[in-house]
Amino acid sequence: SQTIHQWPATLVQPVGSPLSLECxxxxxxxxxxxWYxxxxxxxLQLLFYSVGIGQISSEVPQNLSASRPQDRQFILSSKKLLLSDSGFYLCAWSDPSKSSYNxxxxxxNGTRLTVT
Amino acid sequence: AQRVTQPEKLLSVFKGAPVELKCNYSYSGSPELFWYVQYSRQRLQLLLRHISRESIKGFTADLNKGETSFHLKKPFAQEEDSAMYYCALRTDKLIFGTGTRLQVFP
Structure with missing residues (x-):
């Protein structure tokens, strides 16, 4: 069966520090x-989505970036965090071989990020 | 513009009362609509989709294109229905509303 792992569950980072969330x-x-x-x-605001390795679509211009170095790995990053980056980040997947309805x-489980 | 609106942040009812969680959408194409639910300490998950015309856990949702609505209904609420509910519209991506927290009191 399919599973999705996201970590860390919680993260407290100072303003200006880098970020890396993995899924x-x-x-x-x-x-x-x-990434939502x-x-x-x-x-729930869609930030990035990817249909394949190295293919990233950005929905909202912001301080964040995403990468997909492997088929089943999706990383959310930032070089310098802002206070406004605080929030709950959710990774998700869907099966492209099925119709959108199926x-x-x-x-x-999400990552709660607090930027202090 | 493509948008999903859930006007109520919080809906509180007593057990056995009817429930209606409102959802309105804005989309020029043929809409595909869903309800997602997040129970306490659980992951966000799909509850139902409009094309299936299904009833899940006693919930139903009817697409009303004239009113551009997709309200979620249940005739008799149960305490275990307490959760966060999100309405979602699929275009080339999935757009979510702001969510409604349902509290069902005993």
Whole structure:
């Protein structure tokens, strides 16, 4: 069966420090991968999505970047964190071989990032 | 613009009362709509999708294109329904609303 792992679960970082959040998927090949951010009162905001290795689409211009060095690995990064980067970050995957209706998003447990 | 609106941040009801979580969307194409749910200490997960016209855990949602709505309903709420509910619209990506927290009191 497919599983998604996301770490760390919580992170407290000072302003100006770098960030690296990692997400890996097991049990499937060539998944679509997503990074969402959940900020208070703003719902789930899509940050990045990827349909293949090295293919990243950015949805919102910001201080963050994403990379997909391997088929089932998705990394969210920042060179210098801002206070506004605080939030709850969710990684998700879907199966591109199925129609959109038969391929829901499967979410990780999330990472709560606090920038101080 | 593509948008999903959930006007209620919090909805509180007593056990056995009917529940309706509101969702409105803005999309010029043919919409694909979903409800996702996150129970306490669990992952966000798919609850139901409109095309299936399914009832999951007693919940149903009907797409009303005239009103551009996809409200989630349950005739008799249970305490275990307490959770965060997100309405989502699929275009070339999945767009979520801000979510509604449902609290069901005993």
């Amino acid at each position: 890996t998927v097991e049990g499937t090949s060539n998944p679509n991968l997503y 951010r959940q900020a208070a009162g703003r719902g 391929s829901p998003l499967h979410f990780g």
